[in-house]
Amino acid sequence: xxxxxxxxxxxxxxxxxxxxxxxxxxxxxxxxxxxxxxxxxxxxxxxxxxxxxxxxxxxxxxxxxxxxxxxxxxxxxxx
Numbered sequence: 853x854x855x856x857x858x859x860x861x862x863x864x865x866x867x868x869x870x871x872x873x874x875x876x877x878x879x880x881x882x883x884x885x886x887x888x889x890x891x892x893x894x895x896x897x898x899x900x901x902x903x904x905x906x907x908x909x910x911x912x913x914x915x916x917x918x919x920x921x922x923x924x925x926x927x928x929x930x931x
Contacts, residue, residue, distance in 0.1 A: 856886065856893035865899060 857865065862883065863873045876882025877892070883902035886893045 854896065856895055857899060859892055859894070862894040862899055866903070 859870050859873055863870045866873065866883075873882060877885055883894055884898035886895065
């Protein structure tokens, strides 16, 4: 049974480039990873948890900045 993805496999699973995945790893906001002797691997179960944790079902959940989600009708009011 396979326990780990190579970076290319993990990037494909997330539909991002390997560079984006590396940037997320460096910034600490990507999926959990293992690094041994300079080789990076992503635990499959950790990647699935990362996906589930970041799965949103509405636009408000995606608004992590704390600001208001745009509402077209409200934004079209005349001064």
